[in-house]
Amino acid sequence: MTKTLDAVIIGAGISGMYMLHRMRGLGLNARVYEAGADVGGTWYWNRYPGARVDIESQEYSYSFSEELEREWKWTERYAAQPEILAYLNHVADRFDLRRDIQFDTRIASAAFDEATGRWTVKTEGGETIDAKFVVAATGCLSVPNEPKFQGQDRFKGPTYHTGRWPHEGVDFTGKRVAVIGTGSSAIQSIPQIAKQADKVIVFQRTPNYSVPAHNGPIKPEVVEAWLANRDQNRQEQRLSPAGFLSSNANEALATQLGDNERRQVLEDRWAVGGFTIGAAFADISVDPVANAMVAEFAAEKIREIVKDPKTAEKLVPRDYPFGTKRLCVDTGYYEVFNRDNVELIDLKETPLSTITETGVTTTGGDFEVDAIVFAIGFDAMTGALSRIDISGRGGQTLKDAWAEGPKTYLGLMVAGFPNFFTVTGPGSPSVLSNMIVSIEQHVDWLSDLFAFMGMYGLATIEAAPESQTAWVEHVNEAASKTLYPVANSWYLGANVPGKPRVFMPYIGGVGAYRTLCDAVAANGYMGFKLRPAA
């Protein structure tokens, strides 16, 4: 039997939950379909030890309900995964969301019917849903990269992927553990695993830049100041470059300061920690000279912290500009290499050749371990959508439409796919921003659109191909003005063999993007085609 809905929302993470809440407010009959057994999305799956947010807790939270914001008390400057998941569970209960969320249900396909102007959505379990709108709230980092190492099936011990950590946790006491990868997930988890395990061997292909979090209990004065000025803070967040204020973006140019002055700025920010270092100067991400100055400072810090000079040199990134792969924020990452039970293997020096029954073999030798942690990242931004069989006008599949890389208008819609929306899709600021601020912007903008369509009896909206082309050009042009495309990062899909190399997120800034989206809406949804019911 086919279920009829106004909207199918795919995913019960931060986006899907808020979308459901807003749709209900509009009187729409919406239902969320979630592959996991509970709410939380990213924070449901990423339970590896040390997982925590890189944006200060008071900023990484919903703003839509002032009551919610005032009643929830964060305990740490950077909330850890269990606390964020508890918060999202609280939100689900407080707004009674669960009754419209179907868990353990993966969406298999969604097909647009041109005759009816509606979508037929199918679950993997065989349910069929007929809906006017489909909102993909499927997340940007939700599909883990499958490990594809030679010999991996032979390994006799347990293996784990940071993005699919067992819910019951893992006890590494007395174990020798290999960690493959040194991105944010590895950088957060290695110091925790090293506290427990007998031995940790870190297999690094590319070193990452990481800055100290200086995490600790959240300061009451930070909370008070935030709440005392809540409305203004939230407004400033929405119009800021990256959707958060605690990075304290500096307008000064590194290249225009004297050596001492520049060093002082960096030292001060290193002492504060977190993304304040990434926002130390306005020219870091556009001027190679400025970037090199900051990169050198970071390298000096690594050499200061890591006692063994050889290990320190291996940890210094050399292949790409500072911050052009996602800057990591750590708690004791570089320090962990001063422990006797942690060893760093540089896979550029001695490439990984195979996984054996008992461990990992590189061209430099055999490393016997009891467990392997794959911290090898995600099929970012397009991974979740490419795993659903989505077809739009004329039966064209999203896979074909995106064969040369994802194309969207505003990161919200794809030409030829009417009434199908992506939240934090490719072409939106998404992963280059405070995700919650970006999510709320998308969802609010979509909610206004749904209200508009309802009021005027409109049946469909779709992106005009020429607006999409112009937007894709603009997204590329914005990226090309920065140093970001230089790095082989997941922003470009470079971490997935065969994925088209396209800079996916919009780097023009959260505030600028919002202003643009608002102007599009104010001008009768410029660049979109709206059609009345037949």
Ligand code: NA7
């Ligand atoms: P990332 O940042 O994509 O990091 C993955 C790491 O795994 C990175 O160091 C990769 O090295 C390494 N990797 C991937 N494949 C391999 C193979 N085959 N061999 C060796 N090493 C490999 O993912 P995370 O989960 O850490 O972080 C994702 C985001 O989550 C993060 O940026 C934050 O936004 C939160 P590479 O650099 O490709 O050489």
